[in-house]
Amino acid sequence: xxxxxxxxxxxxxxxxxxxxxxxxxxxxxxxxxxxxxxxxxxxxxxxxxxxxxxxxxxxxxxxxxxxxxxxxxxxxxxxxxxxxxxxxxxxxxxxxxxxxxxxxxxxxxxxxxxxxxxxxxxxxxxxxxxxxxxxxxxxxxxxxxxxxxxxxxxxxxxxxxxxxxxxxxxxxxxxxxxxxxxxxxxxxxxxxxxxxxxxxxxxxxxxxxxxxxxxxxxxxxxxxxxxxxxxxxxxxxxxxxxxxxxxxxxxxxxxxxxxxxxxxxxxxxxxxxxxxxxxxxxxxxxxxxxxxxxxxxxxxxxxxxxxxxxxxxxxxxxxxxxxxxxxxxxxxxxxxxxxxxxxxxxxxxxxxxxxxxxxxxxxxxxxxxxxxxxxxxxxxxxxxxxxxxxxxxxxxxxxxxxxxxxxxxxxxxxxxxxxxxxxxxxxxxxxxxxxxxxx
Numbered sequence: 001x002x003x004x005x006x007x008x009x010x011x012x013x014x015x016x017x018x019x020x021x022x023x024x025x026x027x028x029x030x031x032x033x034x035x036x037x038x039x040x041x042x043x044x045x046x047x048x049x050x051x052x053x054x055x056x057x058x059x060x061x062x063x064x065x066x067x068x069x070x071x072x073x074x075x076x077x078x079x080x081x082x083x084x085x086x087x088x089x090x091x092x093x094x095x096x097x098x099x100x101x102x103x104x105x106x107x108x109x110x111x112x113x114x115x116x117x118x119x120x121x122x123x124x125x126x127x128x129x130x131x132x133x134x135x136x137x138x139x140x141x142x143x144x145x146x147x148x149x150x151x152x153x154x155x156x157x158x159x160x161x162x163x164x165x166x167x168x169x170x171x172x173x174x175x176x177x178x179x180x181x182x183x184x185x186x187x188x189x190x191x192x193x194x195x196x197x198x199x200x201x202x203x204x205x206x207x208x209x210x211x212x213x214x215x216x217x218x219x220x221x222x223x224x225x226x227x228x229x230x231x232x233x234x235x236x237x238x239x240x241x242x243x244x245x246x247x248x249x250x251x252x253x254x255x256x257x258x259x260x261x262x263x264x265x266x267x268x269x270x271x272x273x274x275x276x277x278x279x280x281x282x283x284x285x286x287x288x289x290x291x292x293x294x295x296x297x298x299x300x301x302x303x304x305x306x307x308x309x310x311x312x313x314x315x316x317x318x319x320x321x322x323x324x325x326x327x328x329x330x331x332x333x334x335x336x337x338x339x340x341x342x343x344x345x346x347x348x349x350x351x352x353x354x355x356x357x358x359x360x361x362x363x364x365x366x367x368x369x370x371x372x373x374x375x376x377x378x379x380x381x382x383x384x385x386x387x388x389x390x391x392x393x394x395x396x397x398x399x400x401x402x403x404x405x406x407x408x409x410x411x412x413x414x415x416x417x418x419x420x421x422x423x424x425x426x427x428x429x430x431x432x433x434x435x436x437x438x439x
Contacts, residue, residue, distance in 0.1 A: 001039065003236045005073045006049035006228065007066055007100065008084035009091045013224070014049040017084045020229040021047045025239030034069050039076075046236065048073075049084075055091035056145045059160070062092035066099035074103055079235050081220045082228035087121050088135060089114065089128060089153065090146035093222075094160020100220050101163065101193060108218045109188055110163075113208055113227035114153050115199040121224070122200040126167050127151040154196045163193035170198035173207060180208065181215045188217075202226060202270055206304075209234050245360025245431040246302065247424055249273070249309030250348045250373060252341055252366030253412025254319050261420040262311060268421055272305040274298055278312050279320055281343030282329075282336060291343060295351050302358070307424060309363075310347050312340075337368055345372035352377075352402065360431030361406040363423055370409045377401045382409070388426050389415055406430045 004021065008014035011032060018028040028047035031037045037048060050069055054062035070081065083100050085093050097110050115123045120131040128135045128151050135141075135151040150156050154167045166187040172180055184195060199205050209230035212219055221228040251258060265271060274297045280290035294310055302308050313319055326333045352359050364370040374381070379400035386394040392410040397403055408423045415422075 001043055001076055002045055002048040002073070003077075003079045004047045004082065004228070004232050005069070005078050005080075006047065006082040006084050007069050007096070008049060008051050009055040009062070009086065009096065010053060011051040013084045013086060014051045017082065017225040017228055018047060018049040020225050021232055024229060024233060026232065026236065027239075034072060046239075047232070052096075054096065055086065057092075059092045059095040063095045063099045066096045067103055070100050070103035080228070080232060082231075083110070083220055083222045084228070085112075085114065085222055085224055086146075087114075087116050087119060087224040088130065088138070088140040089148050089156055090140065090143060092160065094157050097157070097194060097220075097222055098161050098163060104220070105218060108220060109184075109192075110194045110222050111184075111208065111212060111219050111227070112153065112157065112194060112196045112222040113199050113205055114196070114223060115205065116224045116226055117199070117201050117205070118226075119224075123153060123196075123198045124170050124200055126154050126169070126196060126198065128153055157194060157196065161194060164191055165194045165196065166190075166192035168195055168197045170200065170204070173198055173204050177207060177211045177214060180211045184211070184217065185215060194222075199227075202230075206230050246305070246358055247307050247361045247363060247427045247431060248348065248351070248359045249307070249311065249363045249365070249420075249424070250344050250369055251309060251311040251364075252344055252369035254313045255412040257415075257417075258365055258412045258420075259313065259315075260417050261415065264417050265307070265420045265424060269307050269424070270305055271307040271309065272298065272301055273309045273311050276310050276312055276344065276347070278340050278343075279325070282325060282339045287339075287343060291347050291350065294347050295354065298351055299354065302355070306428065308359075310344060310351075312344070338372075341366070341368040341372040342376070344369050345376040348373055349376040349401070361408075361427040363408045363410070363420070363427060365410050365420075366412050374400075379403070382407060388423050389419060391415070392419065392423055394426060394430075 006017050014030045018030050022028040026046045029045045030049040052065040054065050114128050115121055122129050130138050140148050158165045172183050197208055205226050213234040221231050274294050276294055277290050280286040298308055322333045322336045326336050364373055377400045379397040381398045382395040383398050384395040388394050391414040394408045397405050
């Protein structure tokens with residue numbers, strides 16, 4: 001039986017939310033209407049998404065269609081109802097929220113998180129911004145079927161719903177889960193049933209989901225997808241095997257350009273980067289400890305990220321004086337560089353070994369690091385497949401411990417600011433159909 005039921009006002013929206021949960025490993029299916037769903041035939045789906053095709057119809061008809069679906073599933077041990085809304089607030093949002101609330105226990109409240117950060121939609125000050133433009137100033141306002149005349153989420157839903165609507169600002173979200181939990185409970189005790197909550201990042205959305213779980217509130221998720229996905233991960237048991245392997249970056253380059261490229265990547269994607277103490281890799285007495293520390297830090301939090309990495313510097317001041325170190329140790333600068341690159345390669349290899357099938361593709365920056373990684377993985381070479389951008393090559397390992405694994409190599413002084421973004425996104429498409437164990 002389904003543990004999550006998504007009610008969307010059109011098929012595209014139903015699919016858009018379903019795929020977020022499918023990527024997380026939950027078996028999901030979308031149905032054109034309730035009558036197409038057979039609970040005996042499809043009882044192995046954890047997520048059921050149904051379109052009411054109600055965005056452009058009268059609000060009363062929309063209410064009835066949503067109510068019918070909620071009534072059908074409400075006695076079936078569903079852990080989460082999601083009222084999927086349009087990313088630009090079109091449709092009968094208020095009356096459809098009312099339909100779900102009217103069908104469920106009186107204690108249930110609606111948490112509305114209208115943000116979809118990866119699609120350029122954020123909510124701040126109660127307003128929905130689309131690529132930094134207020135919603136009402138976008139082409140949505142001119143939609144012939146469903147024009148939207150306000151960017152204020154609270155105002156729009158107040159006009160459409162019979163229930164009391166509360167608004168929780170971004171500063172309350174940023175103060176942490178306890179403050180946010182107290183704020184929601186306080187509003188609920190005042191009789192409010194619908195809560196509009198600001199969010200500007202995926203981290204904000206995760207924080208709201210964790211708050212709902214810790215508060216043990218009975219809620220419906222009202223959003224375009226990300227909040228429902230985050231809340232599902234909190235309230236539904238994680239699948240043992242999930243799709244979409246991770247991409248790992250091993251970056252030895254210390255150029256200013258590489259640092260800018262990594263910062264650009266972090267702005268566009270959620271990344272887990274651990275900065276390696278490269279000096280510790282040079283000395284035998286500190287080398288093993290540093291390798292273990294980096295690996296432990298990555299393993300601890302990597303479940304939450306699809307992009308992880310071991311990097312060498314975040315600030316220009318952190319760059320080592322290799323000449324001084326070489327003189328002190330009475331070795332060459334090349335020997336110093338080799339110790340660092342080999343240490344980075346060992347971090348890569350051991351992490352891949354410890355996490356089984358989790359890492360599906362590698363990105364390496366810095367020629368010495370690429371060579372060291374190939375040697376540590378016992379690869380004979382790289383079968384060159386494509387050029388992602390000039391001097392950034394995509395290929396697959398020839399032989400070795402991880403034969404045929406995708407890898408992109410790039411020099412530290414190669415590409416514009418978005419070069420690493422292009423490389424990582426290219427790799428993500430290559431590993432998206434792979435599966436890995438979920439710890």
